[in-house]
Structure formats: structure tokens, C-alpha cells
Amino acid sequence: MSLPPNRFVGETRDLPPALEEARLEITALAKGYGLDFFDTVFVMCTWEEINMLAAYEGFPVRYPHWRWGMEYLRMQKSYEYGLHKIYEMVINTNPSYAYLLDNNLPVDQKLVMAHVLGHVDFFKNNLWFSSTNRKMLDEMANHAARMRRHMDKYGESTVEKFVDLCLSLDNLIDPFASHINRHKQSAQQSMLTQPQEPDLSAPKIKANDYMDRHINPPEFIEAQRDKRLSDELRMQRVPERPERDVLGFLLQHADLRHWQRDVLGMIREEALYFAPQGQTKIMNEGWATFWHTRMMTRDILSDGEVVDYCDHHSGTVLQQPGQLNPYKMGVELFRHIEQRWDRGQFGRDWLDCESEDERRRWDTGAGLGKDKVFSVRQTHNDVTFLDTFLTADFCREQGFFTTKKDSRTGKWIIDSREFAAVKKQLLSHLASRGTPRVYVVDGNHNRRAELRLHHRHDGLDIQLEWAEQVLGNLARVWSRPVHLETLVDGEPVLLSHDGSKLSRGVPSEDAIDAAAEAAAKTAGQSAGGGSP
């Protein structure tokens, strides 16, 4: 592991003896509880260093860009005004690095260490992180070096402008791409079939003459033929099937110079690296909080530290009146799951039981809670986590409700405490924190190498002002006009941008249908469904 010399590994960076002792104690404890984490290096930092690292998203060496500077200035200011204080930061690498603020109380440092180990366990074991690059510290530094080289050669502002374009598109990736190889199969197919005349005859099952009509009915053969024909046509389209990974598509097909392709590739790589953290925010924070509370209250705290601990812990899981703290929800849901599986509150009998009283007293002594929470942290992301484990009981206990804007007074009021409504609302909020699902459907639109995208509308309109700017940036990268099909207030709209201005039209009917159908098909294939 190569680190900037003397920056984070050095004599001055050793933890003070008391904390080093606490670190050993907490590490042993965490292992005892079954947490399984990468080696974790704790680094003491001043608040300026912490702010700097936070601006760089935890990585000490990033490529030069103004937005780190902006973040840094913003954090410095809000720290000066006492508006925020970063308690902990940890990065998903092996070994993992966690930063401690040097003027925190010892009890805070212990809390942070316990919390951090929860995160590192999550990074290591949650499947959505399984394909992230654990040597990202080096990779980021490589990116910085490459970016500097391009800047030296092609000019700082030229490269910076292109970086800005790419960043504006960096959420148009396929967060599942690293888990599924969508291209491999079709690539092999096309290699084999392209030079030949397509074979459209459907394979028949061998049968006696008199049975042939029954075993291979002509209608079926005809249908197969049609299907093959349409498959064949689809093969000739670029992309073959709608492509969620817009950046990846640009990387392959856009008319870019060598350095531009390199920059685009780096930005895509970094976006993919951070994607799982966005998909598992509630779980990840919930899991870390779950473990730090357990370790702190059961094992670590001394009597004198209890008050400070409670003070700071309550700050993290603070729930503003009427509002929802996702971290609190995460930890509560994990506790709920543990309790249910400990008491055997699952399975057919449990689901069928309708007696309130019986349900309350239900305890088969199954004792499976711990196994269950560990397996949940391994396989779920936020969407599936809530979808699977949010129960009516839990909603009632937590007092969740949906809100709406009162059309008369303009104030937000409580709408409903119905479980179904709450769950729907929660999931849709989760989805809307994410990125609208947009697919490349045609790289040769109008047969003029124009790019056509389809937005798979799921009830929420996209923000048009930004869409205009994003399309403009996309057109600049694609260097030909681009089009986006979407719905605005329920009406199909085609937004087109030629690099200088936006125009708004109506998409042709077939195009919408075909694209929608294709997008639905592709989406059906992707696991997990939805991006939180």
C-alpha cells in the first residue's frame, strides 16, 4: 500500500497510548461479536485536515478540481460558525482508513472506533460492495497523476471543462453493471452470426411425419420465425438493447480524443466505486450505529462517560419532530429484525396469526436474531431492506406517517398512518433520492448518429431546468444532437439538444412504445430493481 510519505503513516500519527489501548480493546470486542472487517488504520487529524479529507471524499490524493476547494471552504465556514462537526470518516479500502478528530473527547473517539468497525464490516461483507476496488487509495492517486498529465499537455482549463461535462453525467451509470455481465453473451453471438446470412428457420423437434403437425405446429414455427427476425433486427441496432450505462456507452461509442476517453473512464470508475454507498446509506449507518450502541453500552463505557456518550449518541439518532432520520430508521429496523428472529416471529404461522394478543406474546425461543441480522447486512440494499422488513408492527411502533400539503392552508399535514401508504411513500422517497432511470436506446437516431435516450418514467417527473443543462453537456460529449424521451405532467415529450439550444417536441408513437417495452425488459433483468 503506497501512501503519500509521512502523511498518514509516521511516528507523529500514532494514536496516544490510551486510545491505542481502546482500539485494541474495541477491535477484540468487535471480533468477539462476529464482526468481520479489514484491518482498520485510525489516523488522528486536526479539524482542518478532517475538513480537507472530507472535501476529497476521504481520499488524501484526488485529481485537481475546483469543487473540492468549494466543499472545503464551505466546511471551514460552517465549522467556524459551529454549524457542523465531522465526528468520523472512513473509506472503503483494504486496509481501511478512518480519521479521528484530535480534539474529540476520549469517549467520542471510542464511539467513533466502534462505529467505524461496523462500517468496515459492512464494506467487506455487503454484496453490493463486492466488486468495488479495495485499492482505491492507489487508484485515486493514479487518477490524480493522469489528470495532471493531461492538464500539463492539453491545458488546465480545457481538461477542467471536460471534467465538468463528465461530472454532470456521472450519475448516468448502471449501478448494477459490475454485478452482471450484460455484454459478454451478445458479443459472442454477434461475432458468430454477423458475417452470415441470418438463419431464420426455427429449429424443429424431430418427429414422425404424422406427429410433426402436432409437435411443431405451423403457427408456432411462424411465431418463432418472427421472433428471430426481430431479434436479428435488434442486433443491428446500437445499442442492441437499451443501455443504462450511459457513460459506458459514451466511452465505447462517442467520438472522443484519447485523453477525453481517459478522463471519462476515470470519472465513471469513481462514480461506480461510490455507487454502492448511495445504495446502502440507511443500512450502512444503521448497521454501524447498531454495533456502536451495543458495544458502548454493554462493554466499553465507564460510569463517568455515560452522560457524554448519551449526549452525543442522541445527537446522531436525533429525530426532528415530524421528520424522519434515516440513520435512526436503519438501526431501529435492524433491532426489530433481530428481535423478530430471536422470538421466531417469522414464517407461515406468524404471518397467519391474526390475534393481537398472541402476536405480542409470540416467542418460540428461536434465537436466530444474530444470524439473521448478519445475513441481512450481507445481501440487502436499502430498497430491498425496507421492502422486505418494513412491517405494519414496526411502522406503528415507530409512529411513521405520510404527509401532504393542505391545498387550503398551504401547510404540511399528516395524511395517513396506514402501513401500505407509509411503505409506498418511503420506497418512492428512497427512489427519488436517486437518479431517474435513463437508457440509451439508439446511437444512430434519424440515421444521423444522433443519440436517443429514454427515461423510464416511474411516476416522478425529472427536473427540466437541469435536464436542459445535462442534455447540453451530453451533446457536447457526444458531439452530435441528443434526444431524451420523457413524460411531463403525463404527456410524452421529446427534449432535444443540439449543443447550443434545447427544443421540445413530441416523440413519434412507435419510438415510445418500442423504447418503453425494451426498457421494461432490460429493467426486468436487472437484479434488485430500482436505485436508491
Next chain:
Amino acid sequence: MAMLNIDQDSQRFRDIVKGRVRRELRRFMSSKELIGKQGKELVSIPVHEIGIPKLRYGKNEKQGGIGQGDGQPGDESGQPGKGQKAGDQPADHLLEVEFTVDELAELLGEELELPGIEPKGRQESKSKRARYKGISLKGPESLRHGRRTFKQALKRNIAAGGYNPNRPRIIPIREDRRYRHFEMEDEPRSACVVLYMMDVSGSMGQAQKEIVRSEVFWIDAWLRHHYEGFEARFLIHDAAAREVDRDTFFRTRESGGTLISSAYTLCQQIIERDYPVSEWNIYPFHFSDGDNASSKDNELCTKIVRESLLPVSNQFSYAQVDSPYGSGRFLKVLKEEFSDEEAVVISRVADRDAIMDSIKELLGKGR
């Protein structure tokens, strides 16, 4: 090393922000917060954070929100999403970025395309100054260079093999001592004095005075930025003139009649007493609503300007602020009298928005 990078990235961001501030300079120009600051003092300017546009969901009010806590359906629930959706909207964060007055002056210059000022028609004054430029083996103890001395001792110790990193013990001896060494050098100095004269008579309302103060602030910042040896004198006048300090100039409220000649006379006296023409670039600026007491005094004024001020000044500037009271005749008088005189610059300021253009008129010649 890493610290250094964030400085570069911050600087890059500040440069981008500077560009934006420059474009919106007119808006900041009339900010009262600025007045009274100078030089390296910081002015914090609120700017919108720069957002990178991304494809996102819009704000769908019909989507409704989600909450947690007590209450019955129909009760008020508080604003939704304040906590968890913060940051969804672009550019709704304001960031305070700090600039020095000097930087702002530079921006002003770029925006108005003001020419750099070449000191003209004056001999550059020279002064001798001691500069510590080197290191010497001997010198007075008061000039001993601690770090260099220590370094020397350390080198000697290591070379002699007596250095133990675990128990470092460095004792400098006579030969280790190093001293700062100075040389006398000539320093070219372009000295400049600006005399700001402001009419504070009864006809100058609060609004007019504020315009003048904004304008003086920016002119001051610009000239100060260009001259190292910069002095400013502040004069106010109604029927009589007196010199005041900077603070008073920017805050005073007076009233009374108007005798412009009183200010010009005082201005002339100050120049004669304190600023030999051979060494100073002299800039008198006069701000008024142009409502002088009598045409006789007008004549006296033009006489003083022509005979006493113009011969010694780089440029004589007069800016007249529109006022609901009074004739504003003085502008015409000067224009007629000095129509052929390049060193006299006259500008009319209709309202706050005209300040920029007026500054351009006054400073645009680069004299």
C-alpha cells in the same frame, strides 16, 4: 503535500467565483458593507455555490412526504424533508467567499477595462532603504539568524559524528553563528496623493452622499492598488471647508450653504504645504451636487482650478451627483471653461446604477 493541493483547489474555486463576482460587480458596488474598508481588509461576499447540473427528479409536491412522531391525520406536521432532502436543489446554498479590497479593485479594473496608471510628468521619487538580503559570518548579536546558526551547528555535529538522534544535543559555537546582512538599495517610488473633496451642504441629501461615498471607496481602492506610496486626504465643505479623517469623511452629516471655492482653496493650500510637485502624482477629486452659492464664486473656482490646481495635478476630476434640489449649474460652468482641457475630467452621476460608468469616465484615461 496534501494540504497544498486543497489550497490549489480552493484557489481554483476562488478564481471561478471571482469571474462571477466580476460579472455581478455592479450589484456589489453599492453595498454599504464595503465602505470604510481598505487594502488587505477582507470583504465577505455571498455567492451561490456552483452546482454541477445532474439529471434528477424534480420537486413533486403531489408526491407528499413522510414523517415520524405523534399526531392525528389532519394535524400539522412541520416542513417535510428539510433534514433528509437538503441538498437536492442546486445553488440554494450561499457560500461566503472572502476577498480583499485589493482583489475587488483588481476585478473592478478588469470589468471596467480601466487602463493601468502610468505615473506621468513627474520624476519618480527615490528613497534609500535597508534590505536584509544575505547572510554574513559576522555581525551584531541582535541580527543573529537563529535557524541558520542552529543548522550550521547541526551540520557540524553530524559531520563530527557526535550527533545522537535519540538524544539530540546541539550547542552552537562561535564559528556556527550566522548573521543577517543588509544592503542599502534605491527604491523607486511612485508617490501619489489623492484629495477627495465632498460637498456636504444642505442640498446634498443622504442618498447623494452615499453615492459619493461608494464612488470614493472604489476610486480609492483602485488608486491605492496602483501606487505603493499612496496618500489620501479628505476634505469636506459647505460654506467653509475643513480637512477631516477618513472615518469622518465616510460618516459625516453636515448641512449649510455652499461655497465650492472654499474647498479648492484649502486643497491648493494642502498641496503647496505638503506635496512638492516634483515628487508627487496629485489627483484632486471633487464631488458635489453642483449647487454653488453664486456665479461669482463659480468664477473664483474656475480661476483656482486653472491657475493653481491644474498646473500641479495629473488630473482634476469633478463628479456631479443629481439632486432634487438646486440648479446643478456648476457642471456646465466647468464644462464651458475647460472644454479644451484634457486634464479636467467631468462626470455626471444620475443614480446608484451610474456609479460604475462614472468611475470609468473618471479613471478611464489612465492619467
